[in-house]
Amino acid sequence: MIGRNSDILITGGNGNLGRLVAQKFLGQGRRVIKFDVPGTESDHVQENEVVVNGDVRDAQVLEDLIKKYKPDMILHLASLLSGSSEADLSVAWDVNATSSFNLLKLAHENKVRQFFFASTIATYGAVEIDPMPGNYPQWPENLYGVTKVAVERLGVYFKRRHGLDFRCLRFPLVLSPYAPKTAVTAFPSHAIAAAIEGESFVFPVSPQTGVSTIFLEDVVDGIVLYNQASAESLTQHVYNLDAYYLSADLIAREISKRFADFNYTFELIKAVDQMIAGWPGEVNDHDARADWGWTPKFDLTRSVDRVIELIKE
Ligand SMILES: NC(=O)c1ccc[n+]([C@@H]2O[C@H](COP(=O)([O-])OP(=O)(O)OC[C@H]3O[C@@H](n4cnc5c(N)ncnc54)[C@H](O)[C@@H]3O)[C@@H](O)[C@H]2O)c1
Known part of the structure; x- marks a missing residue:
């Protein structure tokens, strides 16, 4: 029996990726807290599943959530995507960047062990080299990509400075x-x-x-596999998938x-x-393949x- 301290909080838990990732961890007997905006939840709540409605922009709600459930791991998937980010720049910054900072800080303060963030190849802007090497400079051309680069850097700061086990994957088109x-x-x-x-x-x-491009179910399996890899096996702060x-x-x-x-x-x-x-x-995803066995x-x-x-x- 897995104890309370193995609980997983998934923000954006009712989204495209969130609900499938939740399903995988529920299948392993983990308790999963799915956090998302009201109206996105399904009618059926499964065993070991907790559904909480709210907005990631409300830092007090996030703090109450973390203090109440004491998750071992946070998978932060809540986000506006590229089109809606460009449509409202202020909301995009609040949802994607400020809320992520608040959540990382709360994770650190409340001793959450592991924090996963979903990033994107949109963090690169125009790329001149195919296949793109893993260390290609990140100069995004849309606000969505800008917010994602900002959170990648914040996460690595909390990892280096405060010991949070921050992990991050950049997905291509799903x-x-x-x-x-x-x-x-x-x-x-x-x-x-x-x-x-x-x-x-x-x-x-x-x-x-x-x-x-990558198929949805490969992304979901990748998120689960990566988050279960031992910290010692990981040589990169962030991995590209292809x-x-x-x-x-x-x-x-x-x-x-x-x-x-x-x-x-x-x-x-x-x-x-x-x-x-x-x-x-094409993206060079050699590090993910070598370090934690990524294979689409x-x-x-x-x-x-x-x-x-x-x-x-
Ligand atoms: N789908 C892709 O092609 C792709 C590619 C690269 C990266 N990603 C990233 O993966 C993650 C999941 O993407 P997805 O495809 O499941 O998208 P999605 O839109 O289906 O899921 C995002 C979820 O976040 C929730 N959300 C949005 N604003 C919120 C708020 N203010 N408070 C609480 N919840 C909020 C939405 O309701 C939604 O359920 C995102 O971070 C996204 O940027 C997706």
């Missing part, structure tokens, strides 16, 4: 059947959903525009193999095209098959 409709960069997932519905699809980028290259043209052809009637066009939205074209097509199970073909399966479910 191919997910649950991608929100408003996420313009999630066009590969939206295109698959359109094909299933028998609808035509307009790609917001040129056929050749592509980016390093799985395969995906362009608009590649996903369109992959979908057409399965849905012969799939009807699509390309109508470039310049800002989206430029942002994605700037991100790396899904290539492009398997990812598309699995997304279709999950959407149909």
